Amino acid sequence: MEKRDLICVSCPIGCAITVDLDDNGQVISVTGNTCKRGDSYARQECTHPERMLTSTVKVEGGRLPVVPVKSAKPIPKELLFDCMTEINKVTLTAPVKIGDVVLKNILNTGVDIVATNEA
Amino acid sequence: MLNYDLVVVGGGPAGMAAALQAHEEGIEKILILERADTLGGILEQCIHTGFGLHYFGEELSGPEYAGRFIEQVYNTDIDVKVDTMVLDISADNVVTAVNNFDGLLTIQAKAIVLAMGCRERPRGALSIAGSRAAGIMTAGTAQKYVNMDGYMPGKTVVILGSGDIGLIMARRMTLEGAKVKAVCELMPYSGGLTRNIVQCLEDFGIPLRLSCTVVATHGKERLEGVTVANVDEHLKPIPGTEEYIPCDTLMLSVGLIPENELSKNAGITLDPVTNGPVVDEYRETTHKGVFACGNVLQVHDLVDFVTEESKLAGLGAAKYIKGEKAEDGVVHTKGENGVRYIVPQNINRATDKDVKLYFRVGRVLENVTLTVTCGDEVLLSKKKRKMTPGEMEYITLKAEVVKHLPADSTIVVSTKEA
Numbered sequence A: 001m002e003k004r005d006l007i008c009v010s011c012p013i014g015c016a017i018t019v020d021l022d023d024n025g026q027v028i029s030v031t032g033n034t035c036k037r038g039d040s041y042a043r044q045e046c047t048h049p050e051r052m053l054t055s056t057v058k059v060e061g062g063r064l065p066v067v068p069v070k071s072a073k074p075i076p077k078e079l080l081f082d083c084m085t086e087i088n089k090v091t092l093t094a095p096v097k098i099g100d101v102v103l104k105n106i107l108n109t110g111v112d113i114v115a116t117n118e119a
Numbered sequence B: 001m002l003n004y005d006l007v008v009v010g011g012g013p014a015g016m017a018a019a020l021q022a023h024e025e026g027i028e029k030i031l032i033l034e035r036a037d038t039l040g041g042i043l044e045q046c047i048h049t050g051f052g053l054h055y056f057g058e059e060l061s062g063p064e065y066a067g068r069f070i071e072q073v074y075n076t077d078i079d080v081k082v083d084t085m086v087l088d089i090s091a092d093n094v095v096t097a098v099n100n101f102d103g104l105l106t107i108q109a110k111a112i113v114l115a116m117g118c119r120e121r122p123r124g125a126l127s128i129a130g131s132r133a134a135g136i137m138t139a140g141t142a143q144k145y146v147n148m149d150g151y152m153p154g155k156t157v158v159i160l161g162s163g164d165i166g167l168i169m170a171r172r173m174t175l176e177g178a179k180v181k182a183v184c185e186l187m188p189y190s191g192g193l194t195r196n197i198v199q200c201l202e203d204f205g206i207p208l209r210l211s212c213t214v215v216a217t218h219g220k221e222r223l224e225g226v227t228v229a230n231v232d233e234h235l236k237p238i239p240g241t242e243e244y245i246p247c248d249t250l251m252l253s254v255g256l257i258p259e260n261e262l263s264k265n266a267g268i269t270l271d272p273v274t275n276g277p278v279v280d281e282y283r284e285t286t287h288k289g290v291f292a293c294g295n296v297l298q299v300h301d302l303v304d305f306v307t308e309e310s311k312l313a314g315l316g317a318a319k320y321i322k323g324e325k326a327e328d329g330v331v332h333t334k335g336e337n338g339v340r341y342i343v344p345q346n347i348n349r350a351t352d353k354d355v356k357l358y359f360r361v362g363r364v365l366e367n368v369t370l371t372v373t374c375g376d377e378v379l380l381s382k383k384k385r386k387m388t389p390g391e392m393e394y395i396t397l398k399a400e401v402v403k404h405l406p407a408d409s410t411i412v413v414s415t416k417e418a
Ligand SMILES: Cc1cc2nc3c(=O)[nH]c(=O)nc-3n(C[C@H](O)[C@H](O)[C@H](O)COP(=O)(O)OP(=O)(O)OC[C@H]3O[C@@H](n4cnc5c(N)ncnc54)[C@H](O)[C@@H]3O)c2cc1C
Pocket: B009, B010, B011, B012, B013, B014, B015, B033, B034, B035, B036, B040, B041, B042, B043, B046, B084, B085, B086, B087, B115, B116, B117, B118, B119, B120, B139, B140, B141, B143, B164, B165, B168, B256, B259, B262, B293, B294, B295, B296, B300, B301, B302, B303, B306
């Protein structure tokens, strides 16, 4: 059996979570979280870590030269840099609205990149 | 002269939440004055997510969080003037402001909410030897360059100070292809949220060097490198531990200072620890009818708390305008044994609401018993596994409890480690 101490990164409270894993790396128990997001974060982190990705995309004819974007859902941690390469290839044309899809299903992750401000 | 019931200075999340709350309480003539060209405040440049999980139950970015409030404000009859700088607040609550379309404005207000936010401590506040080479900037300035101007300020970076903005920028620069060589923190603990250490530094293998500082910068036109050194328990650099790190950019994330020039000029009493006004439970300052909330009052790490505090200030201002704010003597608050400050500093005994006492501790504490006492009486006691200076804490005091305390007595919040 293995114990892992994690800090939940799902929100800025940052609860200290302890996960008990069996010999096959399967989660037995999760303790220390103060909400259910913490539970799912801990299970995910021990099996398949994911992160939200935020960045900016170039935009032509807008109020500012770039508009901020985010992944609509967390993406596998190991794909963060590959996703950045894709995001940096994009140039949008104003107007852009909050929630507009900038890149659909980035790198076949099933996750869209969406705008988080107007331009 | 214009006339308004409520004038709000600053259109960040604090100002918007206060205005919206007062509006909801039936206050009719409300004006928000904002120096920048849009509402939203500093959130416009905070493009990472993690805002609003507590308030909206969603993981929003800064602009999205601000956007929700901006939309609400424009859906009401609250007046907004952007590109407008407030210059002065008089003893009888006349606000003086200036902009390009109205020129000089004077506005008589029944109540005022101060929501000017905070600014970053600049390099001048530190003493680092070296020339004024380009490439040295605050982390917040770098954040604005990258996230709003679409401009990368450098390729190899050292960050001094482990405040949240510095941590967030370490990740942002790394994702954009820069190499962040180290984050140096003077103190033996980080000033940022644990979650940011994990997902901004550990995820990318960026070293966090505690008890370490930058002692010199090198380079004439452009920064070429910095010398870092470890510090002793008195925070003095230890000779012989100097190390040269080549870099073209030094970012400073060494703390935020509430923006209180206006408050000082208005004669409002400031708390020497928070650098924000001394306030009561509705965030009314020592100047009758003037309220304060958000980062101008105390530096917050969570915008969700800013919103909560600002709604309280908006509610207080509304009660004041309607003549409903009860007063029946105050009790004072004080932090001891590691508790650096308490907001609010005063509580009206006649308060109609339970009061959250917000505070920060001065060092990392483990297995702590937190007690709230008044004289010999223990009002509350609570156990905490861990408390760190980077995280604002609170403890809730019931309104009935406050009612029974003698006027002018002092409530003390104190910690004891097991
Ligand atoms: C550089 C920086 C980065 C930050 N990053 C994060 C982060 O990543 N995550 C997080 O949770 N928190 C962050 N914070 C903290 C963040 O400021 C708060 O969460 C929140 O935005 C505070 O809201 P506020 O309304 O009090 O202040 P602000 O958002 O700063 O708004 C204050 C507003 O008042 C206006 N103003 C000031 N003086 C005047 C005047 N005289 N006349 C008219 N208008 C005036 C300013 O232009 C500004 O729009 C950051 C703070 C700074 C300084």
